[in-house]
Amino acid sequence: MIMESIEILEGRKKQIYQKEQNTEQFDMTCDTKSLSGSVSQRACVFCGSRVVLYPVADALHVVHGPIGCAAYTWDIRGAVSSGPELHRMSFSTDLKEMDVIYGGEKKLYASLIELIDQYQPKAAFIYSTCIIGLIGDDIDAVCKKVTQEKDLPVLPVHSEGFKGTKKDGYAAACNALMKIVGTGSTEGISPYSLNILGEFNLAGEAWIIKDYYEQMGLEVVATVTGDGRVDDIRRCHGASLNVVQCSGSMLKLAKMMKEKYGVPYIRVSYFGIEDMSKALYDVAKHFNKKPEIMDKAKKLVSKEVSEMYPKLAKFKKALNGKRAAIYVGGAFKAFSLIKALRYLGMKVVLAGSQTGNKDDYNMLKDLCDEGTVIVDDSNPVELSKFVLEKEADLIIGGVKERPIAYKLGVGFCDHNHERKIPLAGFVGMFNFAREVYQSVTSPVWQFAPRKGGLG
Numbered sequence: 434m435i436m437e438s439i440e441i442l443e444g445r446k447k448q449i450y451q452k453e454q455n456t457e458q459f460d461m462t463c464d465t466k467s468l469s470g471s472v473s474q475r476a477c478v479f480c481g482s483r484v485v486l487y488p489v490a491d492a493l494h495v496v497h498g499p500i501g502c503a504a505y506t507w508d509i510r511g512a513v514s515s516g517p518e519l520h521r522m523s524f525s526t527d528l529k530e531m532d533v534i535y536g537g538e539k540k541l542y543a544s545l546i547e548l549i550d551q552y553q554p555k556a557a558f559i560y561s562t563c564i565i566g567l568i569g570d571d572i573d574a575v576c577k578k579v580t581q582e583k584d585l586p587v588l589p590v591h592s593e594g595f596k597g598t599k600k601d602g603y604a605a606a607c608n609a610l611m612k613i614v615g616t617g618s619t620e621g622i623s624p625y626s627l628n629i630l631g632e633f634n635l636a637g638e639a640w641i642i643k644d645y646y647e648q649m650g651l652e653v654v655a656t657v658t659g660d661g662r663v664d665d666i667r668r669c670h671g672a673s674l675n676v677v678q679c680s681g682s683m684l685k686l687a688k689m690m691k692e693k694y695g696v697p698y699i700r701v702s703y704f705g706i707e708d709m710s711k712a713l714y715d716v717a718k719h720f721n722k723k724p725e726i727m728d729k730a731k732k733l734v735s736k737e738v739s740e741m742y743p744k745l746a747k748f749k750k751a752l753n754g755k756r757a758a759i760y761v762g763g764a765f766k767a768f769s770l771i772k773a774l775r776y777l778g779m780k781v782v783l784a785g786s787q788t789g790n791k792d793d794y795n796m797l798k799d800l801c802d803e804g805t806v807i808v809d810d811s812n813p814v815e816l817s818k819f820v821l822e823k824e825a826d827l828i829i830g831g832v833k834e835r836p837i838a839y840k841l842g843v844g845f846c847d848h849n850h851e852r853k854i855p856l857a858g859f860v861g862m863f864n865f866a867r868e869v870y871q872s873v874t875s876p877v878w879q880f881a882p883r884k885g886g887l888g
C-alpha cells in the first residue's frame with residue numbers, strides 16, 4: 434500500500450510499497466527506465482559501466498564524449514591498487530560543438546595513439562556516452578584499427594548514457610570484459626581455485642576476502658575487477674569456480690563464463706557476520722572433495738567471530754532500538770545490511786535500491802519488518818519524506834544520499850563505492866558497527882537536531 438501522508442508522483446506509485454499485514458499482493462514495478470522529471474538517484478548507463486571497469490588498474494580508460502561525463506566519473510571508486518594506478522586517471526576526448534557536427538572518430542583515434550604510446554597500458558576501455566549514441570561515431574571501427582596497430586586489446590564499451598538503466602552499463606562492462614577472458618594461458622592453475630567477481634577492492638576489501646580464501650587453501654586466480662589486472666582476467670577462465678558478489682554487476686559475466694567455459698558460479702555476500710560466514714562455507718562446500726578446506730573455513734570463522742562479538746557489545750548497547758533507512762545500488766547488499774543492522778539491535782524502516790529486480794524485492798519484502806517502506810529507483814524528495822516520517826536515525830547510502838542525511842540531521846554511513854574504510858569481511862562488520870555508532874551518537878546532533886515526525 435502506498436503511504437497517503439506524502440505526495441508521490443503518479444508514475445512512481447507502483448515502485449513504492451509499505452510492508453503491512455494482510456495487504457494486497459506485493460508486486461513491485463522495477464527494472465524500468467526512470468520516470469522523467471522524478472530526478473532519480475540512479476546513475477546513467479555510462480556510469481554503470483565505468484564503476485565496474487574502473488578498478489582494472491593497468492588498463493587505459495578513455496571516456497569518449499564531452500568533458501562532463503569524464504568529470505562526473507573521475508576517480509569514481511575508492512578502489513585501491515597494489516601496483517599500477519593508471520585507472521585513477523580520467524582521460525576524455527573532450528568533444529566540443531564542431532566534433533558533434535563533424536564526428537569525433539579522428540579525435541578518438543589520435544587520443545588513443547597518444548595515450549597508448551605514453552602510458553603503455555595492457556588494454557584500453559573506450560566508453561561511449563550519450564552524445565556518441567546521438568552522433569553515431571563508429572567506435573568499434575576505431576578500436577579495431579588501434580588494436581591492430583598497437584597490438585593490445587582496445588575494447589569498446591557500449592554505454593551510451595540514455596539507452597537504459599545503470600544495469601545496462603553493467604552489461605556493457607561484462608561484454609567488454611568477456612572479450613579478454615579466455616585470451617591467456619591457464620597453465621599451472623590449481624583445481625582448487627576461484628575468481629572473486631563483483632568485489633571492487635574499496636579500501637582494500639578484496640585483499641581481506643582474498644586472504645580468507647588463501648587461508649582455506651584456495652588459489653585466487655583473478656579478482657574482477659578490484660585491484661584488477663588485464664593478464665589475470667585473460668586467464669580467469671581456468672579457475673574452478675566463480676564466486677559472485679554484487680550480483681547485479683557481475684552475474685552476467687559469470688553466466689557467460691559458465692556457458693562458454695563451463696565455470697560454475699555461486700552468489701555470496703561479504704557483508705555482516707552471518708553472510709560472510711555463509712560465503713566461506715558455501716565456497717568450501719563446492720570443494721568438498723578436499724574436506725580440509727571446510728575444516729579450515731570453520732576454524733577461520735570460529736576465530737574471527739569469537740574475537741568480534743565482544744568488540745561489538747558497546748555498539749549494540751548504544752544502537753539498540755535506533756532506526757535505519759537503507760538506499761543502495763544493488764538489492765543484494767540491502768539483504769546483508771538488514772541482517773547486520775538487526776544484529777546491532779536496529780530496526781530498518783526504509784529499504785530501497787537503484788537496480789533491484791522482482792526476485793530481489795520479493796526477498797526484501799520477506800526479510801523486512803512490518804511497516805518498512807520498500808522503494809525502487811527513488812529520488813531525493815521521496816527519500817527525505819520517508820526518512821522524516823519514519824523518524825530514521827541513520828541513512829545508509831552513497832554520495833548522493835549523504836547530503837540528504839546531513840540536511841535532515843540524521844546520521845550517515847557510506848556503503849557505496851566512494852567509501853574509504855573496508856566494510857566487507859569480519860573486520861568490516863566491526864568497522865561498519867563503529868561507523869554507525871559514531872554517526873548516530875555524534876555530539877553534532879545536539880546542534881543540528883534531527884528533523885522528523887509528521888507534526
Ligand code: SF4
Nearest residue numbers: 477479502562563594
Ligand atoms: S553519458 Fe549521458 S547521462 Fe551519463 S554523464 Fe554523460 S551525458 Fe550524462
